[in-house]
Amino acid sequence: SRVEYLNYAVLDDHGWDLDDDDLFGKAAAGDLDHEDYGEFLVEPHESLLEAAENRGFMWPFACRGGACANCAVIVKEGELSMPVNNILPPEMIDQDIRLSCNGIPVTDEMQVLYNVKHLPELEELRL
Numbered sequence: 001s002r003v004e005y006l007n008y009a010v011l012d013d014h015g016w017d018l019d020d021d022d023l024f025g026k027a028a029a030g031d032l033d034h035e036d037y038g039e040f041l042v043e044p045h046e047s048l049l050e051a052a053e054n055r056g057f058m059w060p061f062a063c064r065g066g067a068c069a070n071c072a073v074i075v076k077e078g079e080l081s082m083p084v085n086n087i088l089p090p091e092m093i094d095q096d097i098r099l100s101c102n103g104i105p106v107t108d109e110m111q112v113l114y115n116v117k118h119l120p121e122l123e124e125l126r127l
């Protein structure tokens with residue numbers, strides 16, 4: 001799968017909105033650092049987090065076991081499996097929040113915002 005990624009932390013800097021349909025278009029045109037925006041391929045045996053790490057990126061994580069949500073991402077396009085989830089309530093899953101530590105892309109193309117652990121509702125969850 002080909003994954004286009006964007007660091008949630010840069011949205012504030014640019015005044016971009018999470019719900020903007022053209023968010024990734026703006027990011028592509030935004031002259032961002034490679035660590036904040038770009039794309040990579042995920043091999044079939046890799047979780048999304050592992051794929052990012054294997055390509056030299058440092059995405060947030062802690063437990064690697066579906067229990068902390070530090071690795072959370074928002075899926076804007078495509079779908080990420082989530083075999084182990086012991087933290088996200090159904091309403092967050094409805095908002096397309098997923099865990100990258102064990103999630104595996106199930107579509108050929110994906111757009112994900114990583115580093116979303118700072119979303120207010122996720123901060124609250126981790127208290």
Ligand code: FES
Binds near residue numbers: 060062063072099
């Ligand atoms: Fe803890 Fe993914 S690293 S849930």
